[in-house]
Amino acid sequence: xxxxxxxxxxxxxxxxxxxxxxxxxxxxxxxxxxxxxxxxxxxxxxxxxxxxxxxxxxxxxxxxxxxxxxxxxxxxxxxxxxxxxxxxxxxxxxxxxxxxxxxxxxxxxxxxxxxxxxxxxxxxxxxxxxxxxxxxxxxxxxxxxxxxxxxxxxxxxxxxxxxxxxxxxxxxxxxxxxxxxxxxxxxxxxxxxxxxxxxxxxxxxxxxxxxxxxxxxxxxxxxxxxxxxxxxxxxxxxxxxxxxxxxxxxxxxxxxxxxxxxxxxxxxxxxxxxxxxxxxxxxxxxxxxxxxxxxxxxxxxxxxxxxxxxxxxxxxxxxxxxxxxxxxxxxxxxxxxxxxxxxxxxxxxxxxxxxxxxxxxxxxxxxxxxxxxxxxxxxxxxxxxxxxxxxxxxxxxxxxxxxxxxxxxxxxxxxxxxxxxxxxxxxxxxxxxxxxxxxxxxxxxxxxxxxxxxxxxxxxxxxxxxxxxxxxxxxxxxxxxxxxxxxxxxxxxxxxxxxxxxxxxxxxxxxxxxxxxxxxxxxxxxxxxxxxxxxxxxxxxxxxxxxxxxxxxxxxxxxxxxxxxxxxxxxxxxxxxxxxxxxxxxxxxxxxxxxxxxxxxxxxxxxxxxxxxxxxxxxxxxxxxxxxxxxxxxxxxxxxxxxxxxxxxxxxxxxxxxxxxxxxxxxxxxxxxxxxxxxxxxxxxxxxxxxxxxxxxxxxxxx
Numbered sequence: 001x002x003x004x005x006x007x008x009x010x011x012x013x014x015x016x017x018x019x020x021x022x023x024x025x026x027x028x029x030x031x032x033x034x035x036x037x038x039x040x041x042x043x044x045x046x047x048x049x050x051x052x053x054x055x056x057x058x059x060x061x062x063x064x065x066x067x068x069x070x071x072x073x074x075x076x077x078x079x080x081x082x083x084x085x086x087x088x089x090x091x092x093x094x095x096x097x098x099x100x101x102x103x104x105x106x107x108x109x110x111x112x113x114x115x116x117x118x119x120x121x122x123x124x125x126x127x128x129x130x131x132x133x134x135x136x137x138x139x140x141x142x143x144x145x146x147x148x149x150x151x152x153x154x155x156x157x158x159x160x161x162x163x164x165x166x167x168x169x170x171x172x173x174x175x176x177x178x179x180x181x182x183x184x185x186x187x188x189x190x191x192x193x194x195x196x197x198x199x200x201x202x203x204x205x206x207x208x209x210x211x212x213x214x215x216x217x218x219x220x221x222x223x224x225x226x227x228x229x230x231x232x233x234x235x236x237x238x239x240x241x242x243x244x245x246x247x248x249x250x251x252x253x254x255x256x257x258x259x260x261x262x263x264x265x266x267x268x269x270x271x272x273x274x275x276x277x278x279x280x281x282x283x284x285x286x287x288x289x290x291x292x293x294x295x296x297x298x299x300x301x302x303x304x305x306x307x308x309x310x311x312x313x314x315x316x317x318x319x320x321x322x323x324x325x326x327x328x329x330x331x332x333x334x335x336x337x338x339x340x341x342x343x344x345x346x347x348x349x350x351x352x353x354x355x356x357x358x359x360x361x362x363x364x365x366x367x368x369x370x371x372x373x374x375x376x377x378x379x380x381x382x383x384x385x386x387x388x389x390x391x392x393x394x395x396x397x398x399x400x401x402x403x404x405x406x407x408x409x410x411x412x413x414x415x416x417x418x419x420x421x422x423x424x425x426x427x428x429x430x431x432x433x434x435x436x437x438x439x440x441x442x443x444x445x446x447x448x449x450x451x452x453x454x455x456x457x458x459x460x461x462x463x464x465x466x467x468x469x470x471x472x473x474x475x476x477x478x479x480x481x482x483x484x485x486x487x488x489x490x491x492x493x494x495x496x497x498x499x500x501x502x503x504x505x506x507x508x509x510x511x512x513x514x515x516x517x518x519x520x521x522x523x524x525x526x527x528x529x530x531x532x533x534x535x536x537x538x539x540x541x542x543x544x545x546x547x548x549x550x551x552x553x554x555x556x557x558x559x560x561x562x563x564x565x566x567x568x569x570x571x572x573x574x575x576x577x578x579x580x581x582x583x584x585x586x587x588x589x590x591x592x593x594x595x596x597x598x599x600x601x602x603x604x605x606x607x608x609x610x611x612x613x614x615x616x617x618x619x620x621x622x623x624x625x626x627x628x629x630x631x632x633x634x635x636x637x638x639x640x641x642x643x644x645x646x647x648x649x650x651x652x653x654x655x656x657x658x659x660x661x662x663x664x665x666x667x668x669x670x671x672x673x674x675x676x677x678x679x680x681x682x683x684x685x686x687x688x689x690x691x692x693x694x695x696x697x698x699x700x701x702x703x
Contacts, residue, residue, distance in 0.1 A: 004297065005096070008304040010121040010128065012095055015066040024062055024118055027100040028132065031063040032152055032332060033113040034145070046112065056336040057148060059329050063116050067328075070321025071419060073126040073309035078114075078157035078204070080150060082175075083135030086211055087163045089281060091130045093296050094303065095119055098282035101132045114152060126309035127321065131157060136178060147178040148335050151185045155331050155342060156324065158310035159303065160204040160260070165211045167267075168235050173249035180251050182259055185335075190343035196258045202313065202344055205306060206260035209299070212270040227265035232257065266302065268295045308621065313348030322358070322419075326351045352420075356437055359419035363412045364444045368474050370411070374404050375478060385486035385534030388479065401482050405475055409445065413603050416441055438603045447472030479535075486534020493532055494544040497524040505554045514560040518569070525573070538581045545573065 005011055017023060025044030033039060036052035039060050067074075077094070079087045088101035100117055112134050121128035133153050136146050154160060164172075188194045188202065208231055217230045225234075236253035238246075246254075257263060271277065271292045277284040285293075310319040319327070327347055334342040378386055378399055387400040420437065448468035470476050501520050504512060528541060555561055 004301060004304070005121060008123075008301070010123045010304060012119050013122040014119045016069055017062070018065045018068050022062065024066065027095075027097070027119060028115045028117050029063045029066065030060045030112075031067075031114045031116040031131065031328065032057050032059055032149075034058075037112055054145065057113065057152065057332050059332050064325040064328065066116070066118065067129070067321040067325035070120070070127050070129070070324075072320060073318035074321050074324055075126050075128045075159065075307045075309055076131055076157040076204075076324065077128055077159045077161070077303065077307060078131035078133060078153045079161040079163055079209075080133040080153050081136060081161075081163035081209075082165075086281075087135075087161075088132050090161070090163065090209070090296070090299070091117065091132050092282070094121070094128075094130060094300055098285050101130075114149065114156070121304075126307075126318070128304075128307055129321070129324075136176070143178065147181045147185060150178045151182065151335060151342065152328075152331060154182065154203060155186065155344075156328060157204045159207065159307055161207050161209050161303075163209045163211065167210055167213055167217060168208075168231075173235070173252040176252045177248060179255045179259075180248075182255060185341065187341050187343050188345060190346040196255070199259045200261045202311070203260050204310075205262045206256060206264070207303075207306075208263070208265045210265065210267045213267040214269055217267070227267050228263070231265035232263060236263070266299055268292060268299065312351075313344050317348075320355075320419075323351050323355055326354050356420050356440070359416055360437075360441050360444060362419070363416045363441060364474060366415060367408055367412045367445055370408055371404060371474070371478055374408070375401070375482075378404065379482075379485065382485060383489075385489050385536075386482055387533065388482065388535040401478060405446075405478075410602075412445075413441070413606065417606055442603075443473065445473050446470055446475045483535050486536040487540055489534065490528075490532045490536055490540035491544065493528060494540060497528055498544070502551060505551050505558065508558055512558065514555075514558045514562060517555070517558055518565075538577050542574070542577045542581070545570075545577075 022041050024041065029044070030037075030039050030046060033046065034054045035056045035058050036049050036054045038047050038049055039045075039062065040047055041062050077091075079091055081087055089098065092098050092100040095117060100119065101115060114134070115132040117130040117132075120130070131153065134149050136150070182199070183194070183196055186194075186199070188198050210227065217225050217227055219225050219230075219234070236257050238250050238254065269289055269291045271281050271288045272284070274287070277287050281288060310324070311317060312319050312323070330347045330350060331342050334340045334347075375386070376382070384398070386398065386404075389400055389402060416437070447470070449471045450466065451469050452466045470479055501517070501524060504520075505517065525541075532541070555566060556563070
C-alpha cells in the first residue's frame with residue numbers, strides 16, 4: 001500500500017501531541033464522545049460513566065491537541081453508515097493496515113461518537129485525516145443523536161463515505177431520515193434561512209460505498225449501469241412526478257442530491273464466504289477474496305485522487321488542523337445547545353479571529369526567543385553592545401540591533417503567512433483585511449510614536465525632521481537592554497582611557513606639560529570614538545567629559561597651561577558631541593519611518609501575492625475538477641455507446657443466425673412437402689381404378 005501512497009504523493013505519518021501534551025495510546029483516538037463516556041489517555045480505552053445518561057456530545061482535548069499539531073491544510077475523510085458494515089476496516093486499509101481502527105466483531109457496536117486516526121496521510125499540499133463514526137443505528141442512540149453525529153461528521157469532513165451492505169433500493173432510504181434533518185440542523189449564515197442548494201458549496205463530496213455486491217447493477221431493461229448513475233437515478237432520484245406525494249425516501253434522496261457538491265457510488269465484492277474469515281477479516285487478510293482486495297486498492301486510489309483540502313467559508317480559504325480543532329469545539333457547543341444552530345459563517349469568523357490571535361502570539365514568542373538568542377551571540381553574552389542603526393553599506397563583523405530585527409521580522413512574517421494565509425479573505429477587501437493582520441503583528445513587535453526634532457542643515461538653516469521612535473513592543477525591550485549595556489560599556493571604556501590621564505593631571509610627573517596633556521586627551525578621544533559601541537556612545541562621552549572638567553584647578557598647575565585654548569577646544573568638542581547626538585536622533589527618526597513603511601509594504605505584498613496564488617490554485621482546482629467530471633461523463637458515454645454497439649452487434653448476429661435457421665427450416669419443410677406431394681402423385685399413378693359392380697335390372701322393370 002505504501003507504493004500506492006507514494007504514487008500519489010502521500011506518506012503515512014504518526015501525529016505527535018503539541019508541546020507539553022501527553023502521548024496518546026493506540027492507532028485511533030476519540031475526537032468527539034457522548035457525555036456518558038470518558039477517554040482514558042493512559043490506557044487509550046473509553047470508559048462508561050456510571051449513572052450518566054447520553055444527552056450531549058463532548059470533545060476530547062487530547063485529540064484536539066493532535067489536530068493542533070497540523071498547521072497545513074487538512075482533508076478530513078470521514079465514513080458513516082449502519083453498524084457492523086465494515087466502516088472501520090476501510091479506513092484502516094487507507095493507512096496500510098487492517099486494524100488501525102477497532103473492528104466490530106460482536107453484535108454491540110465498537111465505535112461511539114467520532115474517532116480520529118493517530119496517523120495521517122501527509123501530502124505536499126494537504127494532510128488527510130481519517131474519521132470513523134458511530135453507526136447510524138447504534139444501540140442506545142436516538143434518531144436525534146444519530147442526526148447530531150451526522151451533522152458533526154459533515155461539518156468536519158471534506159469527503160464523506162456512506163458505507164452500507166448490498167445494492168440499496170428506494171425503500172432502504174427510509175432508515176436514513178437523519179439526512180432530512182440536516183437543513184434544520186445547520187445554517188450557512190447566522191440568523192438567515194438557508195436554501196438547500198446553498199449547502200453544496202460547503203458540504204463534503206459524497207461517496208456511497210456498497211459492500212458485498214456480487215450481482216451486476218442493471219437498469220429496467222437489464223442493461224449494465226454505472227454505479228453512480230444507478231444511485232442517482234434509481235435510488236436517490238424521484239420516481240414519480242406527483243409533487244403532492246413525496247415519500248420519506250424521496251425526501252432523503254432529494255436531500256443527498258441537493259446538499260452534497262458531488263454524489264458518486266462505488267462497489268466492493270464480499271470479502272469471503274467463510275464465516276470464520278468474516279468474523280475477523282483483519283486477521284485473515286491473506287485469505288480474502290482477491291476481487292475484494294483489488295476492489296479495496298481501486299477504492300483507495302480513487303479516494304486519494306478525489307481528496308482535496310477542506311475549504312473554509314471564505315473564497316480561497318482552506319482549513320488547517322489547528323482551525324479544524326477550533327471549529328470542532330464551536331460546533332459541539334452549538335449542537336449541544338437546543339437554542340443554537342451551527343452557523344458556517346459565524347463559526348468561520350470566530351475561527352479566523354482565534355487563529356490569527358493565536359498565530360500572532362506564536363510569532364511574537366518565536367521572535368522574542370530567536371532575538372534573545374541572536375543578541376546574546378552578537379554581544380558575546382552581553383559583553384559588547386550593538387549599534388542600534390542598520391549597517392547599510394558598511395562592512396562590519398557585528399550586526400546592528402536593527403539588522404537582527406529586520407532579518408527576524410522577515411522570518412516571523414513568513415511564519416504568520418504560513419499560519420493564517422490559507423484562511424482567505426472574508427470581507428472581499430484584500431488590502432484592508434491584510435492591513436489589519438499586519439498592524440496587529442507589528443504592534444506586538446514594534447510600537448512607534450511620531451516625533452520631530454530640529455537640526456542645523458548644511459547651509460546653516462534650522463530644519464525639522466519628522467519620524468518615529470520605538471516606544472513599545474518586543475523590540476523596545478531589546479533596545480532598552482542594549483542602551484543599558486552600551487552605557488555601562490562606554491563608561492568603563494572612558495574610565496580605562498581617561499583614568500591614567502586624570503592621575504597624571506592630579507599628580508603631574510616631571511617634565512609633563514600642557515602640550516602633552518592635549519595630545520593625550522586627543523588620543524584618548526580618538527580611541528574612545530573608535531572603540532565605543534551602542535546608542536549611548538556620545539551621551540556617555542558628554543557626561544564623562546563634564547566630570548573630567550572638575551579637574552580644572554589641576555589643569556592650571558600643568559606647565560604651559562593655556563586657559564583660552566583649553567576653553568575653545570572644550571567648547572568645540574561639546575558642540576561636536578551635541579551635533580553627533582542630534583544627527584543620531586535625526587537618523588533614527590528617519591530610519592524608523594522608512595523601516596515601518598518598508599516592512600509594512602513588503603508584508604502586504606507578500607500577503608497579496610499569497611492570496612493571488614491561492615485564488616489561482618482555486619481556479620486551477622475548479623478547472624481540474626470540471627475536466628475530471630467532463631472526462632468522467634465522456635467515459636460514461638463512451639462506455640454506454642460501446643455497450644449499445646456490442647448489444648446491437650449481438651442482436652444483429654443473433655437475428656441473422658435466427659433468420660438463417662428459419663430459412664433452412666422453411667426450406668426443409670418445403671422439401672418435405674414437395675416430397676410428400678411427389679409421393680402422393682406416384683401413389684395415385686400406380687393405383688388401378690376401382691371395379692364397380694352394376695346390378696342387373698329386375699324383370700318387373702322391363703317394358
